[in-house]
Amino acid sequence: MKRRSLLKNSFLLLGLPSKIHRSNFLNIDNSKINWDKVRESFPVISWEKLHLNSGSAGVMPNPVLDYTIEAIRYMNFKAPYEVWGEWQAIKKSNINRIQRMIGAPEQSVEIVRNTTEALNMIISGLQMKENGEVIISNNAYPFAVNAWENKATKEGIQIKKISYQLPDTDDAILNQYKKVISPDTQVIHITHMTHREGHIQPIDRIIEMAHKQNIQVVVDGAHCIGQIPLNLKDSDVDFYASSLHKWLNAPHGTGLLYVKPELVSSLHNHPSSYPGANDKIAKFEHIGTRAFHQEIGIHAALDFHDQIGLIPKMNRLQALKEYWVEQLKEEPKVNVHTNIDPNYSGAVSTLSVEGFSGGQLVKILDRDYDMHIKSVGGLWGSGVRMSVNIFHNYSDLDKFVYAIKEIAA
Numbered sequence: 001m002k003r004r005s006l007l008k009n010s011f012l013l014l015g016l017p018s019k020i021h022r023s024n025f026l027n028i029d030n031s032k033i034n035w036d037k038v039r040e041s042f043p044v045i046s047w048e049k050l051h052l053n054s055g056s057a058g059v060m061p062n063p064v065l066d067y068t069i070e071a072i073r074y075m076n077f078k079a080p081y082e083v084w085g086e087w088q089a090i091k092k093s094n095i096n097r098i099q100r101m102i103g104a105p106e107q108s109v110e111i112v113r114n115t116t117e118a119l120n121m122i123i124s125g126l127q128m129k130e131n132g133e134v135i136i137s138n139n140a141y142p143f144a145v146n147a148w149e150n151k152a153t154k155e156g157i158q159i160k161k162i163s164y165q166l167p168d169t170d171d172a173i174l175n176q177y178k179k180v181i182s183p184d185t186q187v188i189h190i191t192h193m194t195h196r197e198g199h200i201q202p203i204d205r206i207i208e209m210a211h212k213q214n215i216q217v218v219v220d221g222a223h224c225i226g227q228i229p230l231n232l233k234d235s236d237v238d239f240y241a242s243s244l245h246k247w248l249n250a251p252h253g254t255g256l257l258y259v260k261p262e263l264v265s266s267l268h269n270h271p272s273s274y275p276g277a278n279d280k281i282a283k284f285e286h287i288g289t290r291a292f293h294q295e296i297g298i299h300a301a302l303d304f305h306d307q308i309g310l311i312p313k314m315n316r317l318q319a320l321k322e323y324w325v326e327q328l329k330e331e332p333k334v335n336v337h338t339n340i341d342p343n344y345s346g347a348v349s350t351l352s353v354e355g356f357s358g359g360q361l362v363k364i365l366d367r368d369y370d371m372h373i374k375s376v377g378g379l380w381g382s383g384v385r386m387s388v389n390i391f392h393n394y395s396d397l398d399k400f401v402y403a404i405k406e407i408a409a
């Protein structure tokens with residue numbers, strides 16, 4: 001490509017609106033959104049397999065992909081750090097928009113690469129007393145559990161593991177934590193929307209209960225941003241970690257770290273950050289050279305998201321989920337392990353088929369039905385996690401329902 005056209009394309013990135021403003025498929029009223037057009041914004045047609053695993057990672061819609069590709073070109077066209085300097089205004093505006101979107105105060109959010117990284121920053125940064133205790137449940141994400149176990153080995157903290165089956169009521173979940181709190185408890189680690197059953201846990205009530213006893217709460221919100229409304233300030237959240245590449249349809253390798261502003265200095269400084277930056281959320285920015293273009297692509301993902309709006313998106317995901325669950329929940333040998341009430345789950349839900357492990361179902365769905373899905377195992381046994389997304393239509397779900405019925409028959 002000639003230098004001039006490269007530059008021309010790349011002007012898009014200098015703070016000008018992304019191409020998404022030109023799309024016309026959306027409206028603020030859910031009923032007026034043309035979901036077929038939304039679907040067309042994704043590269044669905046070229047997929048060989050039906051993608052039922054957005055819980056692991058979402059996909060970028062074409063406008064976000066185009067914008068991000070343009071950003072890659074631009075970053076490679078000049079000295080990358082010159083470009084990163086030019087992009088600071090976009091980065092700042094992304095953070096401000098995200099802060100507004102999740103009800104977070106200023107200076108509380110930093111963009112990182114994923115939930116895992118944000119959790120590592122929080123868990124390794126927490127200054128706990130020797131023998132100080134963290135409570136964590138069987139519903140926590142395994143790599144988050146690893147982070148706590150490694151901290152225990154290094155720093156001599158205690159891990160109290162509890163176990164409870166989901167779905168369950170808010171009262172019952174709250175009680176699981178309440179009854180095991182001890183004078184040594186310093187931290188509760190909880191997953192907001194769980195990775196197996198997609199259960200939305202009552203973080204507000206857990207935080208309120210914990211704070212009364214001077215206990216801090218680390219929330220793994222990997223699945224929540226872009227999927228359910230959040231107000232981290234009202235919920236009095238201490239620490240929150242999320243991925244933007246799951247439900248915000250942002251470029252892969254983008255995530256978010258939230259620290260309540262008054263707690264920033266209580267976390268150990270990030271190893272590569274300036275000692276004098278310890279009280280600033282920006283201390284977590286010093287992670288070296290990275291795929292800056294991915295981070296800048298968040299701008300386009302936010303535009304795309306805003307064009308739909310969170311509530312219409314949530315309603316659509318709910319309708320898609322209900323559609324397949326309603327058809328399978330009475331099916332002999334099929335068990336749904338998710339409470340599909342929108343107060344208790346979003347797009348992620350789980351089922352098992354008697355006589356088949358989750359791994360077997362994954363293989364059969366892949367081999368015989370061209371579907372990509374993830375296996376999960378809970379206290380209830382082994383099954384598959386089904387993620388609906390805004391690029392699905394009802395005919396996709398008919399195929400899924402048909403496949404499960406055939407397997408179960």
Ligand SMILES: Cc1ncc(COP(=O)(O)O)c(C=O)c1O
Nearest residue numbers: 055056114115116141195222243
């Ligand atoms: C609850 C939960 N936490 C954390 C993660 C890790 O997310 P990432 O790979 O984006 O760091 C996942 C991934 O599926 C998850 O389900």
